[in-house]
Amino acid sequence: MGNCAPGGKVAQTAQKNDFSWSFWPVLPIYPYRERRTICQEVVKDAIWTFDQIQGIFYVVVPIRMTVVKLEEGGLLVYAPVAPTGECLRLMRELEAKHGEVKYIILPTISGLEHKVFVGPFARFFKKAQVYVAPSQWSFPLNLPLTWLGFPRQRTHILPEDCSETPFANQFNYAILGPVYLGPGRFAEVAFFDKRTSTLLVADSIVSIPENPPPIVQINPYALLYHAKENAADIIEDTQESRRKGWQRICLFAMYFNPSVLDVPTWKEAWQDAGKAKDRSRQGYFGLFPFKWQPDWKRAFDALRGDGRLFVAPILQTLILNRAPKETIDWANLVAGWNFERIIPCHFDAPINATPQQFRQAFSFLEKHPAISAGLFATDTYPLPEIEFKLLRAIDQGLSKSGIVPASKEKI
Numbered sequence: 001m002g003n004c005a006p007g008g009k010v011a012q013t014a015q016k017n018d019f020s021w022s023f024w025p026v027l028p029i030y031p032y033r034e035r036r037t038i039c040q041e042v043v044k045d046a047i048w049t050f051d052q053i054q055g056i057f058y059v060v061v062p063i064r065m066t067v068v069k070l071e072e073g074g075l076l077v078y079a080p081v082a083p084t085g086e087c088l089r090l091m092r093e094l095e096a097k098h099g100e101v102k103y104i105i106l107p108t109i110s111g112l113e114h115k116v117f118v119g120p121f122a123r124f125f126k127k128a129q130v131y132v133a134p135s136q137w138s139f140p141l142n143l144p145l146t147w148l149g150f151p152r153q154r155t156h157i158l159p160e161d162c163s164e165t166p167f168a169n170q171f172n173y174a175i176l177g178p179v180y181l182g183p184g185r186f187a188e189v190a191f192f193d194k195r196t197s198t199l200l201v202a203d204s205i206v207s208i209p210e211n212p213p214p215i216v217q218i219n220p221y222a223l224l225y226h227a228k229e230n231a232a233d234i235i236e237d238t239q240e241s242r243r244k245g246w247q248r249i250c251l252f253a254m255y256f257n258p259s260v261l262d263v264p265t266w267k268e269a270w271q272d273a274g275k276a277k278d279r280s281r282q283g284y285f286g287l288f289p290f291k292w293q294p295d296w297k298r299a300f301d302a303l304r305g306d307g308r309l310f311v312a313p314i315l316q317t318l319i320l321n322r323a324p325k326e327t328i329d330w331a332n333l334v335a336g337w338n339f340e341r342i343i344p345c346h347f348d349a350p351i352n353a354t355p356q357q358f359r360q361a362f363s364f365l366e367k368h369p370a371i372s373a374g375l376f377a378t379d380t381y382p383l384p385e386i387e388f389k390l391l392r393a394i395d396q397g398l399s400k401s402g403i404v405p406a407s408k409e410k411i
Contacts, residue, residue, distance in 0.1 A: 119149020
């Protein structure tokens with residue numbers, strides 16, 4: 001049996017029949033009924049991350065829970081993941097050493113990939129109080145949280161003032177939103193652990209690693225699938241192939257349709273599928289509807305930069321541009337905390353970053369970022385505009401149809 005590895009090294013468990021997630025039909029995305037977990041100690045005896053994966057069409061990325069030790073003993077859990085047997089065993093090991101789970105935090109309101117795990121997770125930690133971001137909603141029906149499995153007597157709405165919570169001595173938090181999006185809304189709660197100078201965020205900030213994270217490499221099938229050039233390719237399992245697949249996955253996850261991708265017609269895709277060596281159900285019956293341009297890696301290099309922080313393109317073009325002032329005010333508040341590292345719920349973590357770097361990531365919402373931010377001597381190295389073509393078309397279509405309100409001008 002494995003445990004959370006100290007010193008930033010990763011340990012992974014290997015218990016058979018311990019990875020089952022029986023509630024997968026609620027959110028039927030890869031890896032469906034089997035979820036592995038990797039636990040990593042980020043700050044010795046203080047912070048641990050629990051990584052699992054999720055994805056569609058083998059575009060798999062990490063989804064992350066963070067566990068923080070409380071000064072008075074016990075644990076706070078930020079953004080729970082699926083409570084599989086493996087995950088729970090690792091949690092029980094932490095409880096045995098550091099005390100029981102006292103608080104469970106849901107930092108988003110619309111992200112089903114986070115919300116779906118909170119109720120099941122809370123049932124295994126019956127003394128823990130559950131705190132959720134305000135203005136919760138669900139789709140397609142806006143159901144009460146108790147109908148979604150949240151414990152009735154133990155679930156509380158995070159107040160605007162952190163001092164009103166029982167963990168205010170160690171944490172501060174800032175609520176972004178809600179940003180109204182017609183039929184839905186978006187919000188996120190950033191948590192600052194003063195004890196370790198660590199910032200916890202959900203979806204607002206990401207950083208892309210050059211190599212696939214360990215959790216994605218436990219089963220490399222998705223990496224090798226996206227390393228192919230055509231349906232007939234047989235890809236050797238090497239670190240180079242895994243890296244190639246991962247970098248293409250990142251382009252899909254960030255842009256949906258990156259500029260360096262040529263999408264064949266469905267007729268061509270099915271004709272190519274007939275040439276595939278792997279025509280199993282796992283391999284989508286040979287379907288591989290992608291044709292990458294020879295210089296595709298330039299798009300990944302432009303995306304990753306030097307491991308910079310940035311706001312995901314979908315948030316830039318479809319969500320936060322509808323509340324630029326509110327978002328900048330929130331970013332300014334968060335940047336006022338003296339953190340040394342950031343742990344997001346997706347992609348790379350932990351990220352050694354300063355408050356200034358965090359603030360800089362939101363300058364896409366400003367007309368004159370280098371001047372109005374008052375923090376930077378150079379420009380903010382925006383993502384290439386060509387990569388936003390599809391997302392901007394979606395944004396314009398949603399706005400013209402009246403489904404979502406129009407985006408607002410930069411401040």
